[in-house]
Amino acid sequence: MDRTNKPKLDQRRAPIYEALENFRQMRVVPFDVPGHKRGRGNPELTAFLGEQCVSVDVNSMKPLDNLSHPISVIREAEMLAADAFGASYAFLMVGGTTSAVQSMLLSSCKRGDEIILPRNVHRSVINALVLCGAVPVYVDPDVDRRLGISLGMCRRDVARAIREHPNAVAVLVNNPTYYGICSDLRAIVRMAHEAGMLCLVDEAHGTHFYFGDDMPVSAMAAGADMSAVSMHKSGGSLTQSSLLLIGPQMSVGYVRQIINLTQTTSASYLLMSSLDISRRNLALRGRTVFARVGEMAEYAREEINEIGGYYAFGKELVNGDSVFAFDTTKLSVHTRDIGLAGIEVYDILRDEYDIQIEFGEIGNILAYLSMGDRPQELERLVSALADIRRRYQRSSIGLLSQEYIDPEVVMSPQDAFYAPKRSVPLEKSVGEVCSEFVMCYPPGIPILAPGERITSQILDYIEYARSKGCSLTGPEDLAIENINIVIGGKK
Template sequence: MEKDHKETPFFTKLFEYATSNTISHDVPGHKLGHIQSDLLDVAGEMLYKLDANAPRGLDNLNRPTGVIMEAAELMADAFGGDKAYFLTGGTTMGILAMIMSVCRAKEKIILPRNVHKSAINALILSGAVPVFVKPSIDTELGIANHMAYEDVERAVLDNPEAKAVFVINPTYFGVTSDLKAIVELAHERDMMVICDEAHGSHLPFSSELPQSSMEAGADMSSCSLHKTVGSLTQSSIIISQGSRVDHVRLRSTINMIQSTSPSSLLLASLDVARKTMALEGETTIPKIIDMARKTRDRINEIPGIKAIDDKYFIQNGAYDYDETKLIVKVSDLGLTGFDAYKELFDEHHIQMELAETHLILAVLSIGTRQEDLDALVNALWELSNKYFPMKLRPILPKVKYSYPEAYTRPREAYHAPKKYVPLYQALDEIAAESIMIYPPGIPIVIPGEIISQDILDDFEFYQKSGSVILSDTEGGYIKIIDKEYWDKWSEIYEDE
């Protein structure tokens, strides 16, 4: 890092404005908190005073030339890139902007099938053609992990005209692919490398963590600072480096999907989170890793419960592992992760990040306290004391995992004529919507894919498990392409 990270240009100017007794005739309509509101009573007037909408001196996010630009330059320095863009629509927005700025309609992009829904939506908006790489599947834990280098290489060699390779660094569960090697492979063939670093904003700040996108040489990445380094929810960045990035196109794409009234609170929270990480990350992160390791050891003493470590993933082919993700396998107790997730919340006031069939996940971050990990370990002991003596049948791993086959581009399926059918009639039809459980928000099926029996079984299983299912359709129905009208429609409507 080359810059003075004690500075917080945007936050400092915002605070100056909030305390300046300026008479507000602009929006927002709460006029620096001169209203009655239940939120104001609870959160205080300062929350509203800091919620300003680009007054003089506070710069403009759509074309930064002042304090936002200075804050972004510090951000770029901290993340090891050349240029940073502040986002108030999360990494969801970052992924949309990156893919839309790189791929035009019918151009190819190589990406793992376990991408977040925002990448699928970017395919719909851009019209790009996905070349999916099947990620490594861990049947024991029931999760999808890294992409094997050989699989990416095959996709690159088979699709030399692809514009970019998209890599998740790390996955929700902390697993990474060999990003540096993928970057070399892609750059040799003039392809860009774009990263989803929603779960990896802390990576640039410690050598004990997997490589960050910028260290590995990627061109662009979007990072959810709100997930692991303490900024407010929805605040993210795009970080970029090198000469392959078309900044004019990227800026205009960001401005297309960014609000013209971005939240100053979110922007300020990015500025101060960067300062904290730049100044303290190197000392804080090793402490978090140490807490994670010790907590794993304690959890591994509990009968029927297992905490998964980096060695497990590396033995299973992962390139590296982010140890701040704490995966706890509970299915040997005869409970699903969904059962444990509910019980931890209902009976122990513990909110986990997510549940899957076999596991629950805790995300450790700069806000994690030792006492909160102690509470988790104690609650897991209680879970074990209750269920282990019952000798319930462990949940068996599902042996067969398959991803659906693509029939057409997501955008084509999105625009095609559609109809709604009950799930039991959907076998072998072409999906016209994405369906996912949230979290993690990774689609089970996306528009344009053929609905297989496995998809229908998964859907039924997740419905029964009480998971939050996100789809456009409710009540046991699914949106599919109406094939009867599709041919006629294609003759009239030439989709790009």
């Protein structure tokens, strides 16, 4: 397997963690920020988070390096991460994978450039387009009509987009999707490179691809140019920590400059050390850990499918193209056949069974399994689903299936976002051009993005999602009764 990356550096090292441990021993007197001074100045916070934790909440300094310009321990940690992930270089990110995605896009496109991408991307991707002014060329993702979920991009659709937009600068792939669905990444990388375009990968849900056997190919192994990896999802690091990986074609210095445009100059050592320690754990034990997660997910799938009514889908979706591979560590369940929307099952699980899952949408729920799970909790989840079916099963007539709505892009997200605009009641917005986002969160995939035409089909979908209890976010009006539209955009 060519993608099995063999690290060359000593992955038992964790330079940032080691430097912090040394630093603690030195008992340096702090006359620098942060002002809580190892927690002494904020006893309530120290009591809550623990002395150990606040004592390493420190500032950049010579022995601890500086994330904006790393030359010692942070640089070593980044090189170790690159080695572990098989990348040319890896940047530690402290602004979430959102910042990794944005840096990836800002590094590869400028105002007016075209970028090819599927519409079911995370909001952070389209946010980046608002920032840089690039113009999206959407490839319709394939759709599974039974499940009502977007799949990956078909090869011929990517090829057509490249042919029709030869000047586009990059192709962005969502790999895997939230549901664990992968496109044919190697083929897409090849097509992009042949056309002189970069291939960028939003790999937020694929950290474990770098550390597992029988897993879908990772972005770096497939030859992609950049990838945003959510270490805090399957990688086990602290929330908000992330990695940006790059291939040999990219300039380390230029990407660093781009990152520094928006990244904090007071990067948290809690986040950075969590990346360092988690990378070490993944490199040393990742294969065993993720094999176990995969087994647990397979077990849960079998048990859930045995309940009846539910469909916990898996590898059988693989079709050689738009579902080129399936990430079996993901546990998604189609709920519509028991007469409940996914969001309803999500709410019942939390309200009545004290079980919090990742998200529920129109037809499906997703339970996030990871290295921290144990069989006994999995039994609770399966049993709760069995009990929900016993108590609530009803006819599924009247339940919508989620449809992929092919958007009409009227102007670039940046032009629409900054255009003269006004607020109108949602129901009076049909035909207008939207100047902001509307999405259910999670999963955070926009229903409407800036620059897209508002249709009655989209409004119906928003209304339905709202009535089922989806949490809608995005618009300036938090109540989501009004929406900002571009003045003069109406057809």
